[in-house]
Amino acid sequence: MGLRGLTILLAGALVVLAGLLAWGAWSLGPAAAPLAPGSPLPSFSLPGPGGGRLDSRDYAGRPWVLVWLPRPDGPASREEARGFRDLAAAFEDAGLAVAGVAGARPSLLGRVRDEEGLPFPLGSDTGGFLAGELGARRRGLDLPRRLSFLVGADGRILRVYEVEDPAGHAARVLADYRREFSPAAPASQDS
Numbered sequence: 001m002g003l004r005g006l007t008i009l010l011a012g013a014l015v016v017l018a019g020l021l022a023w024g025a026w027s028l029g030p031a032a033a034p035l036a037p038g039s040p041l042p043s044f045s046l047p048g049p050g051g052g053r054l055d056s057r058d059y060a061g062r063p064w065v066l067v068w069l070p071r072p073d074g075p076a077s078r079e080e081a082r083g084f085r086d087l088a089a090a091f092e093d094a095g096l097a098v099a100g101v102a103g104a105r106p107s108l109l110g111r112v113r114d115e116e117g118l119p120f121p122l123g124s125d126t127g128g129f130l131a132g133e134l135g136a137r138r139r140g141l142d143l144p145r146r147l148s149f150l151v152g153a154d155g156r157i158l159r160v161y162e163v164e165d166p167a168g169h170a171a172r173v174l175a176d177y178r179r180e181f182s183p184a185a186p187a188s189q190d191s
Contacts, residue, residue, distance in 0.1 A: 034135035034147055034160045041066070041151050042133040046101065046123030049110025054099055054123030059151070063158075063181065064097035065173055066149040068136055072102040072112045072122075076146070076166045081118055083170030088119045091170075096177055101125050150177060 035041070045055040067084060069077040084091070084098050091098055098120040102109060109122040125131055136147050146163040150173060158181055163169045178184070 034145070034162075035133075035149070035157055037157050037159055039157050040155050041149065041157055042130070044123075044130050044133075046125055046130065047106050048121055048123050049106045049113055051106075052121065054101065054121045056155075059097055059099070060155065061153050062097060063095065063153050063177070064099060064151050065091075066151060067098065067100045068131075068134075068145070068147045068149075069100050069102040069122075070146050072100075072104050072109055077102070078112065078116060080146070080163065080166035080169050081112070081116055083167060084120060085116060085118050087170045087174055090174055094174060094178055094182055096174070096182075099123065101130060103128060103131065148173060150181070152181065 041056060043056050045053055045057075048054050065084075067080065069081060071077050072081070081100060084100075088098070100109075100118070100120060100122045101124075102122065103125050105126060106122075106124045109124055112118070113122055123130075130136075134147070134149065136145050146166070148161040148163060148169065149157050150159040150161070152158045159176060161169065161173065165172075
């Protein structure tokens with residue numbers, strides 16, 4: 001390799017290095033904040049397992065929970081999903097629907113759904129569009145944050161959960177809904 005070839009190689013390496021440094025600076029920045037309570041949930045329609053779709057319009061007029069499963073085949077996401085599965089009858093009795101979203105292919109979601117016996121629909125956000133709209137994406141990382149959104153019958157977000165305990169998360173959401181938002185919840189007392 002002559003001097004010209006070495007110069008071209010060095011210039012290419014500098015361009016790659018500059019790109020990596022720019023990406024690194026972006027990825028170290030703060031993560032976008034999730035949508036706040038009171039915000040309308042963005043409309044979406046995502047592909048699901050077996051050719052189905054998860055469409056936010058299917059939940060119009062009823063409260064529901066959108067559960068983000070960052071890595072649906074990972075142990076924490078499976079544990080969280082099993083919590084919603086195990087309380088499915090209680091969620092139904094409370095009038096609260098459940099749906100899950102992950103940045104995984106529909107075929108993987110179908111496998112997890114079948115292995116875990118999940119009774120709720122799953123949607124595939126492989127492009128990360130919905131993750132970006134909801135503020136669920138971590139800057140510079142492939143995986144979104146472990147978030148759930150409690151959505152009211154009017155389509156507005158009632159509560160955003162940064163999930164720290166996947167095993168107890170479903171029970172917490174259900175208890176919060178029953179206590180604060182269900183039609184049977186006592187009216188708040190103003191002092």
